[in-house]
Amino acid sequence: MSAFRTVADHAAPVRVVLVGAGEMGRNWIATLTASPEVELVGLVDLNVELARAVAGELGLSSVTIGTNLVEVARERGANAIVNVTIPAAHHAVNTQALFAGLPVLCEKPIAPTVAEALSLAAAAEVTGQLLMTSQSRRYYPSIARYKRAIGSLGSVEIARTEFFRSARFGGFREEMPSPLLVDMAIHAFDAARYLFGTNPVSVYCQESNPSWSWYRGDAAATALFEFDGGLRYHYTGSWVSAGLETSWNGQWRVNGAGGTATWDGDEKIEVEYLEGYAEPSSSSLINEAHSAAGDKPIEIAGALDEFIAALRTGQTPSGDVRSNILSLAMVEAAVHSAEAKQRVEIHAILENAYRAAIRHERRPEVGAALEAWGSGSAGLGL
Structure with a gap:
């Protein structure tokens, strides 16, 4: 049986209200209006004039505009919410939607802290609604091919990602603490969990902010994670490195018993492959993954596609809030490690966050659900 409610009409387009009319909201409007699986019926933002201006500019004449997502959703008979607000608003918006009986696809991070994310997981459990993170880099065509290549190397114990970009966003990212780790590195950390098929154990991390940086917080970092089974994963990155820039997915190198x-x-x-290693054909690995990918949507369109499929079938998506919390815990552990200048256990981050979630929870039913778990690990099914 499904752990969340599905849409009643599996054939009709899912009626969606988008919350957040900023720059990322514009990207989502393009994705939502291009999809035959959804109908964009509402646009919500605290800055209603901005929402009206965006709707007028993009020709959204039939979309209802407002500041209250529940009111707009009820007026238009919406089936779901896409949350593209700033991270600090994610917990409040997601909770409001879930308790209004609306499943949510939320931009990453699902919440600013692991404690708030655990609260959201409990809220999704209590309401019986789907809460999914748009971890868009999982929907890149070549990542499935790379996962197959890694799987052909035998035991994998050394891995590395290098990420170097010169990224000028303006707005909250350039003012926030630890912008690289908090806003970008989660993509690589989540991809690592997907590619290696195992969970993180600990991290040692250092942050810095180059003298030429235009960010207030540290825009560069290096982190060494240990995963279950002894794999060491090294991430190093910068958001202020112009010239010879890497892909937005970074450059990856993985070493296993059978090769690289x-x-x-x-x-x-x-x-x-190592000489004498029983290698499968590299071309067959790539071609099979290409065939499997077909014409599937990519990036945020891929996240939307999986969200809608989950609402129609009841199959738990890869970005389900419970699954995504460990990726967020990797970020939080890296930030704590950089601050403390010492190795940090992921388990400790998770359990400290669990206790904090119980202490700060304002909804009695969510607090009761959290306490019933017994531990953060148990709540996530670890």
């Missing part, structure tokens, strides 16, 4: 596989973050994957 690299990925440029875009389309190029190379595999070299």
